[in-house]
Amino acid sequence: MLKxxxxxxxxxxxxxxxYSGGRLSLWASQVxxxxxxxxxxxxxxxxxxxxxxxxxxFVPGIETPLTGLFLTTGIFFILSTxxxxxxxxxxxx
Numbered sequence: 456m457l458k459x460x461x462x463x464x465x466x467x468x469x470x471x472x473x474y475s476g477g478r479l480s481l482w483a484s485q486v487x488x489x490x491x492x493x494x495x496x497x498x499x500x501x502x503x504x505x506x507x508x509x510x511x512x513f514v515p516g517i518e519t520p521l522t523g524l525f526l527t528t529g530i531f532f533i534l535s536t537x538x539x540x541x542x543x544x545x546x547x548x
Contacts, residue, residue: 468524486512
């Protein structure tokens with residue numbers, strides 16, 4: 456029964472990462488927003504320029520599922536050593 460819950464940290468982190476966009480880069484604390492603005496107001500045929508704004512927002516990167524994987528591995532090793540210690544300490548009949 457407990458075996459199914461071992462993978463919970465990895466699945467939670469993977470779902471959160473996928474829901475947030477699933478970027479393969481590192482974590483980011485700002486998001487770049489580009490907007491095309493005409494040089495002369497009302498006449499975009501004369502050219503446009505790009506306005507760049509930075510918005511503070513946390514964007515999870517590839518570290519998120521990796522953290523879940525490390526947590527899952529740690530939980531697996533802790534539970535497997537506890538089980539092996541219980542089997543070794545059982546009295547012989």
